[in-house]
Amino acid sequence: MKLTSGIKDLALTTNGNGASDPYHAVLLVDEDGLTLVDAGLPGMYEQIVQRVEAAGLDASQIKRILFTHQDLDHIGTLPQLLEHLPEAEIWAHRDEQPYLEGKLPHIKITPSRLESMPPQQREAAQRMLDALVPGRVTRVLEHGEKLPLQGGMIVLHTPGHTPGHISLYVPEEKLLIAGDALRVVDGELAGPAEAFTPDMKRALQSLEQLLELEIDRVFCYHGGMYEGNVHGALRQIMTRS
Numbered sequence: 001m002k003l004t005s006g007i008k009d010l011a012l013t014t015n016g017n018g019a020s021d022p023y024h025a026v027l028l029v030d031e032d033g034l035t036l037v038d039a040g041l042p043g044m045y046e047q048i049v050q051r052v053e054a055a056g057l058d059a060s061q062i063k064r065i066l067f068t069h070q071d072l073d074h075i076g077t078l079p080q081l082l083e084h085l086p087e088a089e090i091w092a093h094r095d096e097q098p099y100l101e102g103k104l105p106h107i108k109i110t111p112s113r114l115e116s117m118p119p120q121q122r123e124a125a126q127r128m129l130d131a132l133v134p135g136r137v138t139r140v141l142e143h144g145e146k147l148p149l150q151g152g153m154i155v156l157h158t159p160g161h162t163p164g165h166i167s168l169y170v171p172e173e174k175l176l177i178a179g180d181a182l183r184v185v186d187g188e189l190a191g192p193a194e195a196f197t198p199d200m201k202r203a204l205q206s207l208e209q210l211l212e213l214e215i216d217r218v219f220c221y222h223g224g225m226y227e228g229n230v231h232g233a234l235r236q237i238m239t240r241s
């Protein structure tokens, strides 16, 4: 699906056990190549390639991978991406860098969580953790930074779900790519999933800055597109909690 002419929804799905909500990784198409924003769960690499090809593009032209944060469902295909795209840059926020480089333990994939996973899943998660080594992040992003993508995409630090979580704002489109800072649940904009958000208070505070931006559409990794009264919905999310 096209969000704009240069921004595509890859809508990755889990194979096997029936219908599931897609994981809305995004592909940015710019003159100098492709940028993947988040990369699905382990096992979704082939799907990423298929989706990119279905959009009439060449996956070997993925020049950079931008991670909104460290969670397994966002960086799960990292080992395969590194294998197939050894030249690709990895971009992430400064506060997420130590986790993506194995200098700090992954927040949600703890040893006990690893142990509780079925063997195949555990192996895939461990492989991903093993790929988190010093130097992994090739460009460290800062809050407010304007990226040379989509006519000047802005990095917004939106911590709480993880310390270095970022969302991306595309002023030209009045579009927010929220990552997991927001979700769409039953057609409504919602805050991040509490069970997976260690600092919910900070996550909600992170939303305040969005009221200063003109936003017509919010694209969430979980739930996809929200179009409507974004500021009104944000105020509700912040007061409800």
Ligand SMILES: [Zn+2]
Binding pocket: 071, 073, 074, 180, 221, 222
């Ligand atoms: Zn997620």
